[in-house]
Amino acid sequence: MFTERLQNAINDQINAEYYSAYLYLAMSAHFESKDLPGMAAWMRMQYEEEIIHALKFFDYMNDRGARVVLKAIDAPPVEFGSPVEVFEEVLAHEQKVTSLIHNLYTLAMEEGDYPTQSLLQWYIDEQVEEEKNASDVLARMRMVQDYPPGILMLDQELGARPAPTPPAQAGA
Numbered sequence: 001m002f003t004e005r006l007q008n009a010i011n012d013q014i015n016a017e018y019y020s021a022y023l024y025l026a027m028s029a030h031f032e033s034k035d036l037p038g039m040a041a042w043m044r045m046q047y048e049e050e051i052i053h054a055l056k057f058f059d060y061m062n063d064r065g066a067r068v069v070l071k072a073i074d075a076p077p078v079e080f081g082s083p084v085e086v087f088e089e090v091l092a093h094e095q096k097v098t099s100l101i102h103n104l105y106t107l108a109m110e111e112g113d114y115p116t117q118s119l120l121q122w123y124i125d126e127q128v129e130e131e132k133n134a135s136d137v138l139a140r141m142r143m144v145q146d147y148p149p150g151i152l153m154l155d156q157e158l159g160a161r162p163a164p165t166p167p168a169q170a171g172a
């Protein structure tokens with residue numbers, strides 16, 4: 001049975017995914033303002049990825065006849081630090097989201113909800129990827145630090161990130 005407790009928790013996670021999207025869009029605006037278009041584009045792709053995560057939960061709730069309740073999205077920060085600091089923040093944020101997904105999985109197990117466990121498996125794998133992407137970029141940022149030629153090279157590299165591909169629709 002798809003309990004109300006689990007449905008509420010998924011509605012909260014939809015909100016968390018939209019907050020992630022908003023956070024990365026704010027980081028994109030930050031890099032635009034610093035004339036780092038490649039990093040801005042990377043963050044924009046990350047924003048799009050988060051929208052996909054939110055919509056996958058949205059579709060799943062509808063497919064199971066549950067009521068989606070959209071809540072207010074907190075405002076993200078306006079000011080961010082150096083590129084290294086921004087990517088440290090990305091990694092810390094993704095680690096936090098991973099723990100939210102794991103908590104949801106624990107709840108789905110407690111409630112004996114097998115379809116939600118199956119759905120969350122996709123998010124668990126996705127979070128491994130999310131953390132890997134952030135820590136790979138961070139490792140390279142740390143090598144470069146504030147050295148301008150290195151920053152420009154990384155900016156160019158990050159600008160080549162392809163657009164995310166949406167997964168198959170839940171229930172399709």
Ligand code: OFO
Pocket residue numbers: 017020049050053093094097127130
């Ligand atoms: Fe939705 O994975 Fe990032 O936050």
